[in-house]
Amino acid sequence: MHTPIRRPRAAATGAALATALTLSACSGGEPGALGDLETPSEPVDLRMTVWTADESHLALFQEIGDAYAAENPDLVSGVTFETIPFADYTTTLTTQLAGGNPPDLAWVLESYAPEFVSSGALADVRPVLQDTDGYELDDLVPSTLELWQDEDGLYAYPFSNSPFGVFVNTDQIAAAGQENPADLVAAGEWTFDTARDIAAATAEDSGKQGLVVRDFDYQLWENLSTVWDGWGAAPWSEDGTRCTFTDPEMVDAMRWIHDAAFDDGAMPGPGTTADFFAGDAAMTITQISRASALDGSFDWDLLPLPAGPAGKQNVIGQAGIGVFAQGENPGVAADFLAYFTNPENAEKLATYFPPPRASLLDAATLSAANPLLSEEQLQTVVVDGIKGSVTKPVHQNFAKLSETVRAQLDAMWTPDADVAAVLDDTCAAVQPLLEE
Secondary structure, three states: OEOOOOOOOOOOHHHHHHHHHHHHHOOOOOOOOOOOOOOOOOOEEEEEEEOOOOHHHHHHHHHHHHHHHHHOOOOEEEEEEEEOOHHHHHHHHHHHHHOOOOOOEEEEEHHHHHHHHHHOOEOOOHHHHHHOOOOOHHHEOHHHHHHHEEOOEEOOEEEEEEEEEEEEEHHHHHHOOOOOHHHHHHOOOOEHHHHHHHHHHHHHHHOOEEEEEOOOOOOOHHHHHHHHHHHOOOOEOOOOOOEOOOOHHHHHHHHHHHHHHHOOOOOOOOOEOOOHHHOOEEEEEEEHHHHHHOOOOOOEEEEEOOEEOOEEOOEEEEEEEEEEOOOOOHHHHHHHHHHHOOHHHHHHHOOOOOOOEHHHOOHHHHHHHOOOOOHHHHHHHHHHHHOOOEEOOOOOOHHHHHHHHHHHHHHHOOOOOOHHHHHHHHHHHHHHHHOO
16 A cells, blocks of 8 residues: 655654653652552542553453452552554653643653653652562563663663564565575574565565565654664764764665665565555564464564674664653552562563563563464574663654654655765754754
8 A cells, every 4th residue: 555654743742742741740749759559538540551552462451450450449440541553652642741631651662761761750660669569570680671760760660672573474485486584594694685685576576565664664763773783873872972873884774774675676665555464565573562463364484683784683672661750640550550560460461562570581481471473483582682682762852853863864765865965964963952
């Protein structure tokens, strides 16, 4: 299906986020502070915003929420999970914050973690988790907590630590006479170049698409980190002060992406949408939580990310669940968070969202919760993929940066684009924002 490229919204997400977090943090009381849990005068309704609309995800969330309400009738009358579309998620959430109507709990995307954590809008949930019987806070892998901490405070639980992998439609690839990518993995020859070649040949044979970076759609540029990390590239320096879009590694990586789309026929171009899970593409780079969309209509496999010139890199998408300090019921919300993410429920959530708990991060345990995936797939993509992993780009000023980069990269998505010149312009626009 062909659709026009969607352009950035007129309202700046960056300004909205800054305003919302300022208002939320300054609306009274001590931001981030949670007192002892007090039983409310009457049971309350809790609301948690999420970006998934997957019925199986929501059914599991509701099962846990209903169980909490049944066990704590004096605290809550119910828990509601409010779905906000991913493309609009942060904008809508910050609008709720600015309007004085924050949810009790919310998913927070890793890219925005530094802004939310430093703002004071989120409550420090470490004391509640630490003091909850049987919670086993020490079981959380320390590296998964890094984005969500500030000194001794913990401002969100990293409930999803999902490595990116490559789902492949083995039916389409075999029909095109291409080598099985799993054999390339076993031979140490699974690279972005071989993936590109297989994707292009399969797309030509099937009349469909080749390799899709899911949710990129020529808007969410940060999802391209699943590719450019293979070149050792990054959008800015590790300390967040210097633009690195013009570094040779990034220029080479972006040229590869541009050529794959416009010259090789390996990736769909702008305005073309292709859903791998509907059989529209040979491969897609995404996370294991998407496996629930597989309906058995074709044979498939799940493989680790290919290697680039810098070798194989592990990239994870991370989301935290935070409690808003200025919500109506932060104490009850934090108590529910402790219940929602305790060892028993973390194991249930592991069906779709790889947990931060060391005790659950083994292929056998994950396999019991993920019947669609084999132990080998879970070991190579999830367990091994979390080790030494990096997240998608994050920055203290990410909201403004995200929109600026997206607007600048629009010039790249034409067949005759000068990739290096576009990246020069991108850094010229980005550098002042890195210095704010």
